[in-house]
Amino acid sequence: MKRYISYAVILGLVWCFVHGTISFNNFVLGLIFAPFIIRPFKPLYNFKQDFSFGRAIKKIPAQARYFYVLIKEIIKANIIVAKIVLQPKINIKPGIIAVPIRTVTDLGITAIANTITLTPGTLTIDISDDRSVLYVHCIDASDPEAVARSIRNDLERYVLEAFE
Amino acid sequence: MNLIDISLEILSNAFLAIGLIFVFLGMLGLVRLPDVYNRLHTTTKIGTLGAFGVMMSILLKVGFSPIGVKAVTVGLFLLLTSPIAAHMIGRAAHRHGVCLCQESVIDEYEKACALKNKE
Amino acid sequence: MISMLTLSLTFMVLAIIPCIYRIIKGPSIPDRVIALDAMTTVIVVMLGIYSFDQGSVFFMDVALVLSIIAFVGTVTIAKYLDEGVVL
Numbered sequence: 001m002k003r004y005i006s007y008a009v010i011l012g013l014v015w016c017f018v019h020g021t022i023s024f025n026n027f028v029l030g031l032i033f034a035p036f037i038i039r040p041f042k043p044l045y046n047f048k049q050d051f052s053f054g055r056a057i058k059k060i061p062a063q064a065r066y067f068y069v070l071i072k073e074i075i076k077a078n079i080i081v082a083k084i085v086l087q088p089k090i091n092i093k094p095g096i097i098a099v100p101i102r103t104v105t106d107l108g109i110t111a112i113a114n115t116i117t118l119t120p121g122t123l124t125i126d127i128s129d130d131r132s133v134l135y136v137h138c139i140d141a142s143d144p145e146a147v148a149r150s151i152r153n154d155l156e157r158y159v160l161e162a163f164e
Numbered sequence: 165m166n167l168i169d170i171s172l173e174i175l176s177n178a179f180l181a182i183g184l185i186f187v188f189l190g191m192l193g194l195v196r197l198p199d200v201y202n203r204l205h206t207t208t209k210i211g212t213l214g215a216f217g218v219m220m221s222i223l224l225k226v227g228f229s230p231i232g233v234k235a236v237t238v239g240l241f242l243l244l245t246s247p248i249a250a251h252m253i254g255r256a257a258h259r260h261g262v263c264l265c266q267e268s269v270i271d272e273y274e275k276a277c278a279l280k281n282k283e
Numbered sequence: 284m285i286s287m288l289t290l291s292l293t294f295m296v297l298a299i300i301p302c303i304y305r306i307i308k309g310p311s312i313p314d315r316v317i318a319l320d321a322m323t324t325v326i327v328v329m330l331g332i333y334s335f336d337q338g339s340v341f342f343m344d345v346a347l348v349l350s351i352i353a354f355v356g357t358v359t360i361a362k363y364l365d366e367g368v369v370l
Contacts, residue, residue, distance in 0.1 A: 021233070078186060081210055085190075098273075114247040118209065123204055123208065135276070137254065141270050177287075187328055191299070191325065194321055200311065238327060241350055248358070255365065260313065262313055
């Protein structure tokens with residue numbers, strides 16, 4: 001029941017944004033429609049895991065810090081790749097490297113993979129079968145150890161705090 | 165009041181110019197870089213942030229009217245879905261047999277796939 | 284007097300030219316898929332600017348639906364290349 005309420009609030013907000021006018025009536029309309037959307041696609045929402053409002057609220061400061069770091073990294077990534085595109089002669093050393101990760105839940109792995117794709121010079125290709133190693137295409141792979149270390153120490157710490 | 169209007173106008177025009185230049189650079193990288201994976205880098209990162217910048221500039225110009233709110237929805241949707249599409253295309257290209265370009269120095273995914281096929 | 288709209292739309296049409304080059308020339312299928320995806324992003328940006336200039340909400344609806352269709356199409360083609368089946 002708690003799961004239904006929290007997902008219904010999120011879907012109501014999405015309905016407001018798609019409709020274009022943010023008002024209380026629209027929000028209530030989205031709230032009424034939400035259970036009919038959630039029920040047929042129940043396997044997609046993880047109902048097995050226990051859920052409490054207190055823990056969700058307690059994570060909000062960590063998530064705010066994570067989004068701040070994410071925005072900073074995205075802007076840095078754009079400047080780096082734009083510099084590479086504007087070079088008169090393209091001089092890069094690309095390659096695919098293996099990065100071991102510590103996150104275990106579905107949400108955590110999705111968050112770390114998308115974060116890696118949006119940050120400077122790296123792009124997630126695949127995950128191994130036992131879900132412990134990410135394969136990352138790197139635009140400057142001359143030093144694989146340093147790239148793996150920077151991902152583990154810098155980004156993954158924020159993801160672990162925010163989503164695990 | 166007047167000063168706020170002028171500063172919002174300047175800020176939104178700056179966002180618009182930065183976004184358009186980033187989108188153009190992303191499409192330029194599509195031609196200049198050597199193989200599939202490097203092209204994914206430019207379109208995923210630069211193109212998406214450029215589109216988000218243009219949408220934010222439209223929001224700054226019109227405020228929270230239906231056009232502005234829908235522009236923010238489009239920008240957030242692009243920002244959320246483009247890494248997923250890039251990940252799927254990259255994996256499909258590698259399994260489809262597209263090789264890395266000659267400048268590449270290392271490929272550990274190839275080794276892992278070969279090890280898995282041998283077992 | 285050249286308006287802001289004309290300038291922006293001309294710039295975006297210039298940005299479409301590399302995409303068309305890559306779609307025609309591209310050595311492999313994933314290249315063409317990436318180029319089509321990038322072209323959709325450019326068209327979404329054009330629709331956004333045009334919607335602002337006309338003051339009409341409906342072009343923004345078109346942009347939203349076009350971005351959703353581009354995402355679903357890219358994922359479908361990727362899955363077809365990967366496994367040989369769509370569903």
